[in-house]
Amino acid sequence: xxxxxxxxxxxxxxFSEIQEKLITTHKARESALKICRDVIQFSSRxxxxxxxxxxxxxxxxxxxxxxxxxxxxxxxxNHPEVYYAxxxxxxxxxxxxxxxxxxxxxxxxxxxxxxxxxxxxAYLNGMAEAASETRRYILDRxxxxxxxxxxxxxGIMDTxxxxxxxxxxxxxxxxxxxxxxxxxxAVLERTRADLTITAAQQRLxxxxxxxxxxxxxxxxxxx
Numbered sequence: 001x002x003x004x005x006x007x008x009x010x011x012x013x014x015f016s017e018i019q020e021k022l023i024t025t026h027k028a029r030e031s032a033l034k035i036c037r038d039v040i041q042f043s044s045r046x047x048x049x050x051x052x053x054x055x056x057x058x059x060x061x062x063x064x065x066x067x068x069x070x071x072x073x074x075x076x077x078n079h080p081e082v083y084y085a086x087x088x089x090x091x092x093x094x095x096x097x098x099x100x101x102x103x104x105x106x107x108x109x110x111x112x113x114x115x116x117x118x119x120x121x122a123y124l125n126g127m128a129e130a131a132s133e134t135r136r137y138i139l140d141r142x143x144x145x146x147x148x149x150x151x152x153x154x155g156i157m158d159t160x161x162x163x164x165x166x167x168x169x170x171x172x173x174x175x176x177x178x179x180x181x182x183x184x185x186a187v188l189e190r191t192r193a194d195l196t197i198t199a200a201q202q203r204l205x206x207x208x209x210x211x212x213x214x215x216x217x218x219x220x221x222x223x
Contacts (some may be wrong), residue, residue: 028079029195035072036091039065043094051136062102065095069118089175096126101133104156107149122177124167128180131160132187142198146195154195158187
């Protein structure tokens with residue numbers, strides 16, 4: 001039996017409604033993609049600024065990223081299918097990495113999950129990547145013979161790793177955290193070895209210098 005005219009009109013109306021919803025979702029997705037790209041760019045720029053020692057500039061850039069992250073969450077309230085897509089997770093992860101590294105460099109408390117207000121998986125993976133990025137900061141401190149800051153940063157890397165290994169959930173829930181944490185462990189051990197070797201070399205050089213001074217003083221006493 002063929003549908004009557006009213007049924008056909010209802011069917012057309014249903015298709016039109018779906019079309020409008022998908023158009024709205026598509027626009028939201030396109031907007032989110034652009035914002036995500038901007039967040040990633042801001043986060044990367046802030047990390048480079050931190051490694052150059054441009055602390056104030058890094059903070060300014062991170063604040064711009066934070067505005068976009070907050071706007072992204074607000075704009076996607078009615079589009080959960082977009083908000084929980086992978087690209088938003090990735091953008092938030094990069095933002096978390098920038099915030100955490102900034103806190104490590106200025107020696108302040110690490111930002112909490114509620115402070116940053118991002119997806120749980122983005123927070124955890126961002127913490128892990130910030131800890132890995134800290135290796136570069138530690139090597140820079142070692143080149144400057146700043147062992148106190150280097151050891152402090154290594155301690156934070158240790159703390160982050162110790163916390164992350166407690167999250168034993170499927171990758172679908174944590175966004176591949178297990179793999180990221182395994183990578184962090186390798187970075188942590190290399191950094192610990194570098195710090196240990198450099199500290200040992202410094203102690204050896206100090207001992208040699210003291211020995212030479214002692215010999216020089218002894219020779220002066222003889223003459």
